[in-house]
Amino acid sequence: MSLPDPVAEGVASGWRVLDGAAQTQDLQLSCDVLIIGTGAGGGMTAEVLAEAGLDVLMVEEGALRTSRDFRLLEAKAYPELYQESASRKTADKAINILQGRTVGGSTTVNWTSAFRTPAETLNWWGERYGLKSLNPQTMAPWFDLAEARLGIADWQTDPNPNNSVLERGCQALGLKHGRIRRNVRGCWNLGYCGMGCATNAKQSMLVTTIPGALQHKAGLLTRARVERLLPAADGKSLLGAEGRLLAADGHSLNGQQFSIKARHVVLAAGAIGSPAILLRSQLGGAQVGKRTFLHPVVVSGAVMPQRIEAYNGAPQTVYSDHFMHTQPLDGPLGYKLEVPPVHPLLMGVTLSGFGAGSAGLMQQLPHLQVVLALLRDGFHPDSQGGQVRLRQDGSPELDYPLNDVLWDGVRRSWLTMAELQFAAGARQVQVLHEQADLQSSWKAARAQIMQLPLKPLLARVVSAHVMGGAAMSSQPEEGVVDEYGRHWQLRNLSVIDGSVFPTSIGANPQLSIYAFALRAAHHLRDALNS
Amino acid sequence: MITRRQLIKTGMAGSVVLLAAGFLASPQPDLPAASQGHLVFLQTGDAQIIRSLAPVMLGMAGLALEDIVRGVDVAIANLLPAVQQELRQLFDLLGNRWGRRWLAGVHSPWAQAAAIDLAAFLRRWQQSPLLLLRSGYQALHALINAAWFGNPASWTALGYQQPQQIMGLLP
Numbered sequence: 001m002s003l004p005d006p007v008a009e010g011v012a013s014g015w016r017v018l019d020g021a022a023q024t025q026d027l028q029l030s031c032d033v034l035i036i037g038t039g040a041g042g043g044m045t046a047e048v049l050a051e052a053g054l055d056v057l058m059v060e061e062g063a064l065r066t067s068r069d070f071r072l073l074e075a076k077a078y079p080e081l082y083q084e085s086a087s088r089k090t091a092d093k094a095i096n097i098l099q100g101r102t103v104g105g106s107t108t109v110n111w112t113s114a115f116r117t118p119a120e121t122l123n124w125w126g127e128r129y130g131l132k133s134l135n136p137q138t139m140a141p142w143f144d145l146a147e148a149r150l151g152i153a154d155w156q157t158d159p160n161p162n163n164s165v166l167e168r169g170c171q172a173l174g175l176k177h178g179r180i181r182r183n184v185r186g187c188w189n190l191g192y193c194g195m196g197c198a199t200n201a202k203q204s205m206l207v208t209t210i211p212g213a214l215q216h217k218a219g220l221l222t223r224a225r226v227e228r229l230l231p232a233a234d235g236k237s238l239l240g241a242e243g244r245l246l247a248a249d250g251h252s253l254n255g256q257q258f259s260i261k262a263r264h265v266v267l268a269a270g271a272i273g274s275p276a277i278l279l280r281s282q283l284g285g286a287q288v289g290k291r292t293f294l295h296p297v298v299v300s301g302a303v304m305p306q307r308i309e310a311y312n313g314a315p316q317t318v319y320s321d322h323f324m325h326t327q328p329l330d331g332p333l334g335y336k337l338e339v340p341p342v343h344p345l346l347m348g349v350t351l352s353g354f355g356a357g358s359a360g361l362m363q364q365l366p367h368l369q370v371v372l373a374l375l376r377d378g379f380h381p382d383s384q385g386g387q388v389r390l391r392q393d394g395s396p397e398l399d400y401p402l403n404d405v406l407w408d409g410v411r412r413s414w415l416t417m418a419e420l421q422f423a424a425g426a427r428q429v430q431v432l433h434e435q436a437d438l439q440s441s442w443k444a445a446r447a448q449i450m451q452l453p454l455k456p457l458l459a460r461v462v463s464a465h466v467m468g469g470a471a472m473s474s475q476p477e478e479g480v481v482d483e484y485g486r487h488w489q490l491r492n493l494s495v496i497d498g499s500v501f502p503t504s505i506g507a508n509p510q511l512s513i514y515a516f517a518l519r520a521a522h523h524l525r526d527a528l529n530s
Numbered sequence: 531m532i533t534r535r536q537l538i539k540t541g542m543a544g545s546v547v548l549l550a551a552g553f554l555a556s557p558q559p560d561l562p563a564a565s566q567g568h569l570v571f572l573q574t575g576d577a578q579i580i581r582s583l584a585p586v587m588l589g590m591a592g593l594a595l596e597d598i599v600r601g602v603d604v605a606i607a608n609l610l611p612a613v614q615q616e617l618r619q620l621f622d623l624l625g626n627r628w629g630r631r632w633l634a635g636v637h638s639p640w641a642q643a644a645a646i647d648l649a650a651f652l653r654r655w656q657q658s659p660l661l662l663l664r665s666g667y668q669a670l671h672a673l674i675n676a677a678w679f680g681n682p683a684s685w686t687a688l689g690y691q692q693p694q695q696i697m698g699l700l701p
Contacts (some may be wrong), residue, residue, distance in 0.1 A: 002701065003696075003699050003701075068700075068701045071700055072692050072693070072696070072697070072700075073692075074679075074680050075676075075680030079604075079605075079608040084609060084610055085605060085608045085609060087609065087672060087676075092661060092665070093665045093669075121600030188695075190693050191693070191695075192697075196698060198700060199696070243616050249608075250608075251608065251610070304687070311690060312693060344679040344684065344685060344688055344690055345675075345676055345679045345680040347678035348675035348676065348678065349671070349672045349676050349679075353558070353647060354586070354587045354588075354589065354649075354652055354656070354671060355586060355587070355588075355589040355652075356589040358588075358590070359588060362679070362688055363688060363689075364686060365688040365689060365690050366688075366689045366690070370679065392612075393611060393612055395610055395611075395612055397612075400659070414555075433659070434656050434657065456661060456664075457664040457665055457668055458657075472647075
């Protein structure tokens with residue numbers, strides 16, 4: 001028996017898929033709607049528009065990798081499926097960012113956690129940014145639609161031991177907690193979602209909406225990097241976009257260029273990629289790239305007496321929002337507790353320390369339990385996020401300074417995590433900081449955490465959620481797009497991805513992007529077909 | 531040993547330091563190493579730096595050092611040109627005898643440096659007051675760890691294995 005690969009079969013059956021690396025001449029293409037990027041925003045939009053009979057062309061910088069390419073091997077997956085081999089960093093290198101770069105974008109590699117946008121976040125956008133029609137009631141049908149399309153449902157299987165420790169710790173400390181819904185159908189409970197789903201159980205864009213669009217005659221051009229959007233002479237609309245085709249290695253140029261004419265352009269290249277394309281096109285506007293948020297994540301590891309095998313089983317099934325609600329929304333940063341899957345390469349890179357100490361920890365890998373805290377940035381007045389800018393060669397870089405309000409959240413969340421892990425029976429706990437080491441009691445851990453210096457590249461900070469940079473606003477001068485993702489100045493440009501959020505989401509963002517994309521895409525469909 | 535005052539001065543001219551690496555004499559490999567196979571990014575001297583640092587970074591003896599060198603090379607080859615350029619500066623700086631001696635504080639050539647001196651270098655950069663040196667340490671840490679723990683040869687010692695119920699079904 002071998003595993004089916006429906007996407008590869010679809011391509012073999014004649015789907016309109018062009019590999020940029022295979023082109024020996026420049027490409028000149030045209031379509032009704034050009035969609036730049038195939039992640040959560042682009043994938044959802046593509047299916048809605050293609051089903052409505054529009055001629056859709058998707059362009060993706062990454063390659064088309066399908067389930068037969070997914071071998072549960074980090075050393076293969078990270079270079080092939082992630083931005084910058086999963087080592088994309090903020091400008092001062094203090095935050096490591098995990099972001100997808102393949103057909104399906106981050107949905108191909110995410111950990112399948114599905115949360116609706118928290119009501120308090122939507123209400124805040126109404127009060128603070130005048131986005132009144134994005135309230136929990138009006139958004140509910142779009143969440144329903146996204147959940148139905150992607151099989152998002154309660155996860156019936158028991159949490160793996162890594163998640164169970166979080167649950168037990170919450171119970172012991174009296175912290176509110178819950179189970180995470182997941183976008184899977186027929187999941188094998190393997191735990192390798194981050195390397196691409198080999199069984200096609202994860203309902204990523206790769207196996208749902210992109211095939212849906214391709215079946216409705218949409219086209220897909222891969223290994224194609226959009227360099228810039230092409231403005232029309234009137235300066236109020238776009239003619240299309242142009243860029244360069246990449247070679248088979250996925251990053252060098254293959255020498256050919258492409259140019260695509262389109263009635264409408266949808267920018268869906270993610271919260272670093274979309275602002276970068278606007279900046280490269282000199283269609284910046286004052287707000288482009290500003291207020292880019294990350295949900296900065298800090299981490300605590302525990303050595304448990306029992307085997308945890310945090311590399312096995314659905315990666316995220318338990319969460320706690322307790323500390324999202326202990327302070328005002330715009331007060332000291334709230335944080336969400338979850339656990340990450342623990343695989344050797346990513347753990348080796350992420351652990352602090354070197355030499356015998358870290359070797360000793362790695363050799364206890366089956367007993368390692370890891371908790372993470374995801375800080376809710378963008379609400380406190382001092383939490384303004386980062387700014388996407390361009391390097392000299394045009395590649396994007398996110399400058400995200402870590403400041404006092406963030407460090408305060410870092411320390412509080414370290415304390416919570418360490419206390420929780422001891423409460424759940426940890427033998428030893430170590431927060432990930434270059435001056436921390438294994439502590440054998442909550443009291444000792446607390447004493448150490450209280451004196452750790454809060455500095456970039458001493459504290460380990462990571463992120464898997466990039467949001468903002470092309471924010472929705474109720475007034476043109478306050479943002480980049482309106483509530484439907486329509487660009488305020490260019491009448492045939494929409495931004496439909498995580499970059500439209502005016503703050504961070506305060507939860508893993510995939511379902512928020514799906515729902516906002518569906519809402520924007522239906523609106524766009526009606527406008528284009530009228 | 532470089533003084534704190536010198537370090538601070540260096541840090542204030544952080545990018546100048548890295549740029550200066552390019553102006554100093556081209557890296558002089560401490561040892562004419564054996565054939566490097568087909569390395570894309572790493573030069574002979576760079577490979578020796580990895581070979582010397584890996585056992586100290588990973589806290590392990592008897593490592594398959596050539597595999598680690600190849601792993602680091604592949605990892606760098608997959609990074610953005612802008613990031614590769616920074617790593618080129620880092621390796622040029624460490625490969626240069628002045629950089630090794632005065633910025634890394636390692637007095638013997640990399641191939642002969644004692645483990646204790648290599649550990650002291652890593653410790654200094656890991657804990658440096660200068661962001662630039664901390665980022666240099668972190669780059670070496672990430673590359674060496676990725677190269678080793680991405681290699682299935684490292685897994686037995688960790689007690690890690692891929693889920694057997696699916697591995698036989700993969701193409």
